[in-house]
Structures are given as structure tokens and as C-alpha cells.
Amino acid sequence: MTSSTTVHSPLRLYGRSGELAILEGLLARLWQGDGGALVLAAPPGLGRTSLLHEAAAVHRTRGPVLHADERGLPGPEALRELAAGRPLLVCADDAHTWDRPSRTALISAARGLDTAGRLAILITADDGPAFADLPTLRLGPLDEDASAALLDRLAGGAEGRLGGAPGVFGVTEGLDPVVRAELLREAAGNPRLLTALTGRLTPDQLAGRTPLPCPLPGAEEVLAAHAERLDGLPAHTRALLLLAAAAQEHEPAGAGADALLLLRAGTRTGLPRDFLDGVLFGAAATDGFLQRAGSRLHFSRPLYARAVLHHAPPARRRATHELLAALLAESGDHPVPLASLVQLACAAPGPDHALATRLEAAAASPYPHGQRSSALARAAGLTGDQPARSARFAAAAEQAALAGDPPLARALLARTGPSAGEPRHGLAPYVHGLLALRTGPAADAHEALLAAAELLGPYDHRRALDALVGAAEAAWVTGDAVGYLEAMGRVGPGPYDRAFAAYRGGMCAVLAGRTEAGHALLRQCLQPADRTAEPAALLRAGVAALVLGEVAVACRTGARALAAVRTKGPDALLPQALEHLAYAELRAGCHAAARAHALEGLHAARRTGQPNSSVHLHAVLALAASVEGPAEACAAHSDAALAGAGPHGLAQAATLATWARARADLAAGRSEEAAARLGPLVRPGPRQGHFAARMLAVPCYVEAAVLAGRAVEEAGELHAAVAEFARWTARTADPQAPAQLARCRALLAPAEEADARYAEALGHHERAGGDFERARTQLLYGQWLRRRRRTREARTPLRDALVAFQRCSARAWAERAAGELRAAGEQGPLVRPAADGVLSALTPQQQRIARCVAEGATNREVALRLSLSPRTVDHHLRNVFAALSIRSRTELARLLGPEGP
Template identity: 35%
Template sequence: MAVHGRDRELGLLDELVVKARTGHGGALAVRSGPGLGRSTLLRWAARRAAPDFRVLSLPGIRAEAKLNRAGLGRILPDMPDDPRDVRCSLAEMAEERPLLCVVDDAHWLDRESLDALAYTARRVADEPILMLFAAHNEHILIPERDRLASIPALSLPPLGDETSRLVLRECAEDIPEELESILVDLSGGNPRALLELGRSLTPGQLSGTEPPPETLPASSELRAVYRRRFFRLSESARLLLLMAVVDDHLDTVTLARAAASAGLDLAELEPARALGLIAVEGDHVTVPGRLIRSVLYADAPLGERQTAHRLLAGVLDRPDQRARRVWHRAAVTSRLGDATGLRAAALNAEPTEAARLWMRAAELSGDPDDLLGAAGAFWRSGDPARARNLIRRAQADPGVPPGEAELLLGEIELFDGLPGRSRVLFQTAADLLPPEGRLDALVRAGEAAFLAGDMIAYLELAAQAKDVPGPELLALHFEGTSAAFANGDFTTPLRKLLTLPVSCLDHIWATTAAVLLGDDTAAHELAGRAVRAAHGGYSTLRPAALHLLAQADVWRGRFAEATACSTEGLALARAMGQGNVAADHLSLLALLAALHGDRESCERHAAQAIQTASVRGLSRSEAFISWARAALDLLEDRPAEAAARLEVMTVHPVVRVLTTPLYAEAAVQSGRHEAASGALYLFDRWAQSTANPARMALAQRCYALLSGKDDKGAEEHFTAALALHRLGGSPFELARTQLLYGAWLRRARRPSDARIHLRQALHTFRYYEAPGWAGRARAELRAAGESSAGPQGAEPVAGLTAQQEQIARLVAEGATNREIAARLTLSPRTVEHHLRNVFARLGVRSRVELARFFP
């Protein structure tokens, strides 16, 4: 079996083998917890060296650990007493050909043998000898027992998720994706655990009709390691440890109270810490990793486990600890009536605790509705794999509520799966749910179609929903958006919709309506309300709400705020297992980087987004990526490539319309006026229907570019565009128009008029920290006869950008971050970000030092 995920480690071992072959010996101690592949690496090194090395294998043996020099006796029959003689003996062996000495499980080698070998390992630099040791990490936790402390060490981390999946796939074929994710999470990236879990899967687990493994199989070698460690502890230490095992929110105060109630001494936990079974970080007491927790819970005597639950239930008496108290009490009973209390507690618990409460309720009741409750809680806690698995188990029960499983699974697929599959699930749910739930399911099916760019399916769903009873907001949403996609009258229903939002989801629907209406101010306000409302029970919607808020900031030209917002949304989406929303944020960040002219960041974000978008058919994300790359092409003076990229972009009608100004500019610059004119018709029609000055300004800019040699027509359109820009906001787009107008004026041999607009454009581009566009403006200024940028365009102090200099001057004058934010219409967080960069560039540490630069 291949060695996965250890390229760095294999490279280091290969380097040591090569050096030893040329007479330059070395030593390495591979350190890790059990199961992480120490022995695998040593075996690989032995195979690598085997053709021309003499290989001595000396594994530690537990039964011989206390027998003096037992290890040396297996490789040196005369067993010299002095470590120096051991070194000489090994050097003699290496005279004919290089020597590789492999000491696996060094922690089980007797002390005298290990001391002698370590002595040799420290003195082989000029010998053709390579000494490799492998040992448990517990020796690091107990330094006085560490005989390898002075030898170069290599620590093995857990495998990453993708590598873990590769290991699993070598054990079993056709593992469902959600089961794969559950096993990867359970294993914690431990290769041995992955192998043992993968080989133990039953047909029922593979099909999803049986629960996935909760821990390692009973025959597991790795499980046996932790079981032995656990039972080496005293009964009191085991009970203290089990309280951390059964409660993953345990703090030192609660543990101390529970220990005192049972007359236990917390000092007895020290052996468990030394064995790596427990960790204390601040006031939090935890078991390191879900794998160890699951093994200890499974192998602990039932009586000790229940005692731990009872002790904790007795001291968790604060109101905010109610959910944990209910769960601990229910964990030691088997009464069906306890399921009711568990459900009630779950409704008000945070998602992780709610999932545990619902699971216990399902164990007691056997009710598939409880499984769906647990699935919903796991989904809200950021574990879509477990949620999917529980839904499939619930669907196998004939008592599952009609449509509920499909509705929840459709939501998960919408945020972290295939939009096409999500649409089918929502449509199925609409057929099965009671009448009052049908419209909601159909609207969600429409959202899945929109995400995939399937407008035909969207219109069909809207027609199907036309006479379905339900909330007015949803009906107006479907009516208005479908009319917009069909070039009908969409403004009336969507404007009415803007007055109706109440919940977080309502505000999300209303935000999309405001975007179609071209009302950037309303879109920003509604998206902000959605974000604020997404703190409680709607927390799963927060990443999507942040994406809408970031988009609204982009349309308003607030790029710094948009970047901060989308960065937060990306982190949340990843933490909550919402891969599709993460792709949306990544593609938007790629666009923002492109607008700044930052190709490296743009391509980094785009490459990450496309990994998800291309596999799942996320047309919207793919379209944004094409938009971003086309913006860079245009900036880098490749208009033909930009136009071609936008022409072949994944079809998404809404994004296609939004990119029209960029496409028209690229098409005109590459001599394709007819194509630009055709695209502009639809954009102009939309812009006029929105009455948004910013959108109409972009249309006028496009008409100016299309005017060609008609000097009067071009100037009229440019002048109209500038006036509309000033009414509609978005200074960045105003600067883009000023740059294009200035370039047109220069070519029309009006350099003095051109310089006025080009200077203003340059100042704005510097403010936005967009060096690529600033460079274009400077080049046009030089071509217009201005050798220096003049007073308005002077280079900022010490290499600062215009915005950084502005903030620095205000700080030097004594303004606070909040005052600066209000004055410059930025967020305090954005001001703080720029100020950190100012400090770094100027080499100062305080506001007082900064003031010296601005006397």
C-alpha cells in the first residue's frame, strides 16, 4: 500500500539515506502518537536502502523492556558493556557497506540498549551509518524517560482530509461521500484508524441503512493501545478522566465540583495527562481528539461511565447548563418518557448540544422524526455528512413525516452539494408536504435552479407555483424574479416585496429582489438586516447573508468592506460545511482582487472556487470567476481575450447582464462593435427599468465607447455618464469612466481637458489601492503631456497609498479609529487594517511615532 501524505517526511529520509551512502551518517527519531505511521516510514527507509546497505532491524519488545541489554543481544552477540564499544562494533559492520540501523518502538527497548544506541547515533556524522528510531510521543510528555531527547526529531502530524480519503478508498470501494466524511472526522487523520475503520465497514453501513461506526472495531490494534493506557490508571483517575470523556464542554470549575462531591483528588489526573489521554487548556478540560474520546467511552466499564454522567448531572445547575444536565441524566436511563424532555431541551440548545439531545431521544424512542431533528442540528453545527447519514436512516423508516426528509436534504444539497439534485429534492418535497409548505419548497427549488444557471427550470417552477397558496413574500418573489428572467414587468411585485421582510430568510429574498431592481442602497440595508438576524436559529444562513452584503458593497464601490465581509463569510461557510457558499465567496474575492489588479490573489481564490464549482455545476460561481479573469485581461491590455472569455463563460443570465459594461469595453477595444452593441441592448433596458443612476451611467459609458468617430455623440454620452455616476455612487466606476474619457480626449487632441479627468481617476485608483489601474492612468497622463503627477497626484508619503496616507494624517491629528471610519465612510475594522499596514511600512510602533511623519 502506498504511503500517502508524507512527501516531506519521505524526502527527508531519502536525503539521509543518500548522505549515509556517501559516508556522511546521521540519525533521526520519528515521534508521534500511535497509529500515525512511524513504522511505515522506517520500513520505507529500509526498502530504499536495501540494495546496497546492511540493514539491522531492532524493534522494541514490551516483554523485554526490563531485561538489561536484551535489545543489543539481538544484534551484537558479544554484548559489549561500554557504549563506546557498541559504536565501534557498528562501525566495523559498516566498513564493507553502509549500515542502516532501524529501531522501531524504541520506547519498549531496555534502557541500557537504548542508551548505547543513542550514544552511537550522536557520533555517526563521519561514518556510513544511518540510525533511525521510532517512539511514542508520551516520552516527550515525560522528559525524564526520554532517552532520545538529543537526537534530531521528526514529528508526524495527522493526515489532511483529502489524503485521509485516499487511504479509505484503498480499503473499501464505493464508500458514500457522507460516510467517508464521517470516518475522516472520526479518525482525526490517523492512518491506522482509517485502515481499521475502512476494513470493518458492513454492507448496511455502506448502504446507509445502518449507523456509521462510533469508534474503532473491537479487534483494532490502535483501540487496544488506548484501552491498555486507560486501564493502567487507578479507578479514581479513570472516573476523573471519564468526566472529560462524557462531556466535551467540561471546564475546570465543573470538574472540581464534581470531584469534590465524590471525594476525588484532581491530582490523580496527572498520569492520564502523561499518557496523552487528557489535556487542560486554560479552564477547559478535554480529551485530545474524537478518536480517543470514542475509544475510551466504548471501553470504559458501564458502571464507571454512568457514575461520571451522574456526578456531572449533579453539579450542572446553572440555567445555561440545562441542556447538558438533561443529556447526562438521560444518558443513564432507558425510560421512553425521557425523550420528551430531551426534545424540549434540544429546541433551545446550541446546535452541537441539540444534536446530542436529539440522538439520545431517537435512541430511546425509535422515532424517525427524532433522527430528522438530530440531522437538522448536525447540519446547523457544520456537519453535513452526519446530517445526510441520519436523513437516509430516517427515510428507511416508513413512519418518516412525508416530505420533511427531502426538504432538509434539499437544503443541505443547495448549500453543499449538487444544485440539480437539490432542485429535484425540493420538488419532491413540494409534492409530499402539506399545502402550506409547498410554496416554500418550490421557491427553494427555484433557488437551486438559479444557482446552476438553469433559467428554463426556474421559469417552469415559477409557473407551477403561480396558484399555490403560501406567504405573500414568496409569491411576489417568484412572480417578480421570473418576470425579470422572461423580460417582463418585474418592478411592481419586487418593489412590493421590499416592504414585507420579517425573518432572516425573508430579508435574503428581499435582498435578491433589490439587486434585480438595481437598488443598491436597499440591497445593502436588507442584506445587513439578514446578517444581523442570522445570529440565532438562522445561523446557517449567515454565510449566504454575508455573501449578499459583500455583493452590495461591491456595487456601491466599497471594496475594502466587501473583502472583509466576504473573508468572514468564507471562514464561516467552511466551518459550517457549506462548500457551495464558500465557492460563492471565493469567486467574489477573486473578482475583488481582479478589480484591484492583484492577479496572484485572484488566481488563488479562483483556483479554490473552481475545484467545487466545476464538479458541482455552480454556474454562478463559474461566471464570477470568468468575470474576474476577464477584468484582469482587460487591465493587462488583452481586450480580445477578455471579450472571448466573457462570451464562452458558463451561461448564467444574471451575471452575463452584470458583466455587459466590461464586455462592451473589451469588444470595442478589440474591434467588435456589433457584438458589443447587441449585448448592450439588454443591459440598457434593465438599467432604464431600475432608474439607478449608477447602472444608467455604465450604459452611457458603453454608448460613448460605441460612438466611434462620432466626436459629438461620444462626448455627450461620456458627459452624461459622469453626471449619473456622481448621483449613483461607486467612485471606482466613476474613475474607470474618467480614465476612458480622458483617453478619448487625448486621442481627440484635447490634452488639457484629458488631464483633468485623468488626474481625478489616478487619485481614486490610488485611494482604492489599485496599482494596475493607477498605472494605466499615469501612462495616459504622460501621453497627455504631464511629466509629473502634480499636486493632486503626488506620490504618498514613504510609499503609502493615498488611502493609507489619508488615514495616517488623521491619526497624527489625534482622531480615533471610529472617528476616521465615520469621516471616510469606512468600517472601524477597515481603518484598523490599513493602520496596521501603515505602521509596518513606516516602521513605527505607536501613534506618537506616526505623528513625526506628519508635522
């Protein structure tokens, strides 16, 4: 086949471009006289027959196609005669089902193709060993994108929304996202199974208007096809596979089966011990069904386990589950272990109210959240009463959300029914709110959780309280102080501890403007006395410490909260715990530690499906990169945070990301850009920044505005911002705040006062510690001295700033300090050479001006960056042009660009 040839199909083969390319290569070689054989090996449903038909359809344009079956394959002479005129393609579909003599003849024909170059044989078979000696292309499941595209085609989702033709099943409206996720999860990349599942759902179910059935119907044919291989296996192997498939049912998804449990169960059923030892602990084969990983056994493909259970007679399957239940009950450290009850649920022939009640009660014990979710889902499946069934599905969804599996939580919620007449259905809105808090618009989460608290209040005080706390958190991240007060104000008297009461009262008082009283209350919950405090309590203590400005306490408490989450769970809290700790470390000046924890948190947020946490962690990483660099990393993390913060209303993350970008601008000397970014955040008005972060950005804003030459035209706004920052400094315990306040006053002070203000700021820094903020003050002081031609005096603070920036890995800031130091006449080894080659003939000041102009800055912008007058910049620039023998800014940009000398 030439490169211009394309493959056409009535129903597109999704996700098989690589396999189609291999088939095209086989056909191209055949047409050139070089035959060959290829086996398409795959379990049922992955499209091996469709690929065979695709290849046959393409080849018919160039030669004949022979569809062979076990009734007879022409001998070598007949095949050579058929291939004498035009290239011949022989297609043998499902050849693993042929009898042994027919398979042997097919293999012999495929091996003898070197004598018939105009002949190719294409075979499809299962992934067993029958054709292992021939060249084989093994098909894997479709990836998520291909599965989603196929699902859109089947249900008409994409075309229906655009007004096109309905899908294969006549559905012309978009799939509900939750239904989509459940279908993709259940199909596991098997296109035939996805087609069957979709075809058995009604339009209302596909659109999410009615609950999904449990289990989803439609898998029977595919599972039966997978089970065909079982019939030819020895009886011992079939028995062990049934035990292994049943033993996975009480385990978390993907955990496999415990080999020791299988050994006990196999011994109890009379399987030979040497056979069990060989398969479970040795190298004995099970025809590719089982794989061993340490003490666990896994099916090579998940559908095989389901096929084994589906293929077993119902009575034998129930007996297997009952045996496993008995063995688990014997070995458990609980009167009736949860795993044992799950096995009994698998053995139940229909609804069983008593067993469902026992499962629900056992799931209240401190098992891992994933196991509790699975048990509650089983309990719901055994429940005949619709309201109780829906409530148990909602409870299972809650545990799935806590386990860090939002797609599963949504799938379980999709099985809950209407809420009319059942007050316990406040649980479903509660779980919807929890999911929205981590994955959707925060304003939606706020309203959903307030509504859930109203429904849950009369009968479930704990969840009602958690709903209100979640609603307050949603309001906090959106910057809605009124919404926060509303949610916390609904918390009535109840059985919560004194620390929570102090936290609630303190936070409400602070946001209501009663700062002194609020701080007094918040100090009561800083250090939970109980070393076994719950992770949520420790996270609240960390928030209280940051509000108070007790940065060191926030770091210690954040570390305790992280340890508690890793020890006790839930997994869903891990990204939040890492975010809180990283933010505390940023406030403490520990930027490298903050970056490490934030990166870990970002991975955890992606693994647990929490995009809102990812947004906040990108903002933290942007802040760390604004100190450590590079500037590209800061920009990338800032852009990622802003892209997610906007649609979901995450004002806190947007404020931090904008502040980070402005701080990177300051490091690069772009004070105009920094001031433009920060001005809206710190000024009063509808666009102002988040109430918890505004004051933290004020010192950067004052610095940027002054360096940009706005000190006169914006004097009123600057002095107002500094006055507000002074009031905040008087209330906070943040050790850096007094030094930052003195630095702001020094920037705005007249020349005769500035020296004293800078000295005051440096004195505060000596008491507070922290390299980065102290170095920033020294940099500004040295720059101020140099601007007043006190260059000898300027070198000492600039030199100290450079060393401090280098010590805390603030590379961009160190470069800015080095440039100032060179401009002050420093020639020592501490200052790296500014340039070599083309710029070596320029003075340090001329080099700085040349680089700025090459970046596109105007004379006025260069003057603002370097604290010079425009006339001085113009004078130096003329000398630069003369020294470099150039006549324009364009030539300078080319000279200093990446392709220059």
C-alpha cells in the same frame, strides 16, 4: 544507508515518509560506525511496531538484528561482542510493558552506547514518561491524504475501480464517499483503528447500499490498548479522567470539559479538594492525559477519552453520566437542559422511547445547531422503531448541515434506512437537497428539493416551504428562470408573513416580464420593520433591493443580515451573507469593502465545507480585482470561479467571473479580448449570460466593442444591446445606470453628437456619485477628444480620471489613464515617468507602442488599444527601432523583457 537504498514493505506504510527518513539516517550512521538510540513513542495503533519491523528488515541486509524482550537483555559486554564484527541493531518493541528492572537495564544500555559505536538500539513505547530521557521520535496521527490512501488499499477502492486485485478485505468496488468520510472521521488518523473499522463493515455497507451501524463496530481492541495505561494510575486520577471523558459527551466536538462542572462532580464523588484544585486549576500532572486551556480541560488525544469510557465498568460509567445529568439539571436555565438529557442518554443501557422523545422535543429549542444535531443523533440511537430512528437521524443531519458540517450531515444521512411506507422520510431528501445546494450540482439540488417539498407538504409545511425556496435558489444560480417560477409557483397559501408573500409575488412577476407590478411588490419587503428579523428574511430583502437597483438599501440590509447571522446563526448561512453584502458593495462602488467581506466569506465557505459558495465568492473577488488589481489576482479568482461553476452549473458565478476578466482586459487596453469574452454574455442565444447579470455587463461590452473597432461591423448588435439596456435603465433604481446608458450612446454616436452625450453622462455621474464609473466615463471622453486631436481639451477629463482612479485604488485603470494623459502631452508631476534607462529617449506615445509590441501585439492590435491608425503605429514603430538601434520585434521584446537592461 546510502541514498539509493529504498524501503520495501508488503503493506505500504502510508504517511510515514518523514519517520522513515529519520530511521534511514539512524541506520546509515550505524553502518558508518556511529551507533545511537531512538525511541519511537506513540499511542497504540499509530504504527510504531510497523516502523520498527521496517527498520529491522532494512538492516538485515547489512548486519544482525536482536529482538530483545523483558526476559532478558544482554549486558554491555555481550552487546559489544555481538557488535564486534558487523553493526548490530537491537529492537525492543512495546518496552513500556516491561517490568521496572528490565526497563532500567534497557535505558542503561541505551545511555552507554558511546562505548559501542557498532550498536544501535531502537525502542517502541507508548507516549508516557517511561523513556522520556532518551532521544524520542513521537508519531502523530496520519494526515487526511495518507488515511484516504490507506483506506483505498484496505477496501480495494482504487484498484478495484481499475480492474486490479481486490483490497485487503476483498471489496472490489469503490467506497461510497459518505462512508469514506465517516470512516476517516471515526478513525482520527489511527491506521490500526481504520483497519479494524473497515474490516467490520459489510460490502453493502461500504458501498453505501445499506445504512451504517451506530456506533461503528471494530474499535474495541484499539480502545482497550489505549486504556492499558489507566491501570497503573492512582485511583483519584482514574476517577477524574472518567468524569472528564463523560463530561465531554454533551459538548460540541473538540470543546473539552468544563472545569467547574468537573469540580462539582469530583467533590460530589468524594475526591479530595486539593487534588481537584491542583489538576483543574493548578499544575498537577495527569501523566499526559489532560491538558488545560482556560476553564476547559481537553484530552491530549481524542481516543484517550473514548478509551477511558470503554475501559470503565458499565455500572460505574452509567453512574457517572447520571451524576453529571443531575448536576446539569440543577444548574440549567431550562426545566430539563439539553445537556442533562444527553448525559441521561449516555447512561441508557438500551433503547428508551420516552427518553428519545424528550431529547427530540428539547432539541427543538433554540440551542446551537451543533448541540441539537448531537442530541437528535443520541435520540435516534435510543430509538428501536426503524422509521422513527431514520427520521431522527435525518433531523440530526439537517442540524449538522445548518451548523456548517456537511461531512457529519452526510454521515448521519447514511444511517437512515429505506423510505418505503414512511412519509416523514421526505426529510432525508430535503437534507440531501440542502447539501447539494451548497456542495453539489445546483440542478440536482433543484430536483431533490422539489421532490422533498412534495413529500413534506402534507405534514411539515415549514420545511416544505424551505425546500421550495431552496429549489428556487438553485434554479436562480443556474440561470433557469422557468425552474425558479416553477418552484415558487408551488408555494401555496400558508402561514408565512406578508414580506415573504410580497417577495415571492414580486420575483415571479419580474421574471415573468411584469416588471412594474413586480417592482411594486418587492418594495414592500425592502426594510423588515422588525429589528429581530430572521437572517433568511433579511437576505431576501437584500436580493429584492438588488433586483430593484436600490444599491444603498442593499448594502444596509446586507449589513443587517450579516449581523443577524453572526448573532443567531446558522453558521451555514455566514458565507452567503458575506457574499450578498460584498456583491451589494461592488454595485455601490465600494470595492475594498467588497474584497474584505468576500475574503472572509471565502474562509467561512471553506471552513463550513461549501464549495459552491466558494465559487460565487471567487467571482466577487475577481470583480473587485478587475478594479483594484493586480491582473494576476483577477485571473486567478476568475479561473477558480469558472473551474467550479462549470461542473455544478453555476451560471451566475460564471457570468460574473467572465465579466471580471473582461473588465481587467479593458483596464489593460486589451479591448479585442474583452469584446470576445463579453459578446456571448449579452447577445441572445444559448450561451448568453445569467439573466440577473446580463444588463450589468452591457456597458463594458459596448466600450470593448467600440475600442476594438467593431462599431461598424457589429452596429446592429451594439444598438440592440443599448436599446435593451435603455429599457432596463428605465425600470431600475440603480443610480449608475443613466450615466452608463449615456456613455454607451456617446461611444456609438456620430462625432457631432458625442460631446453632448458625454456631457450628459457626466451630469448623471455628478448626481449618482461613485468615483470608479465617473472616472471611466472621463477616461473615454478624454480618449475620444485626444483621438480628434483636441489634446488640450482632453487633458482635463483625463487628469480627473487619473485622480479618481487613484482615489479608489484602481491601479490598472490609473495606469491606463496616465498613459492617455502622457500621450496628450501632459508633463506635470501628476504623471509618473513612463520609463527610464533604455526607453528614456522615446516620446510618451512611442513608449506606449513599444510596450504593446513587446507584449506581442500586432500593429492592428496596438492601433485598437491606443485609438490610433495602423499607419501611425507603423510610423512610430520604425522610429522606435531607429532610436533603440534594433531591427526586429524579437529584439524589442528581449530588450523590454524581465531579463533586459
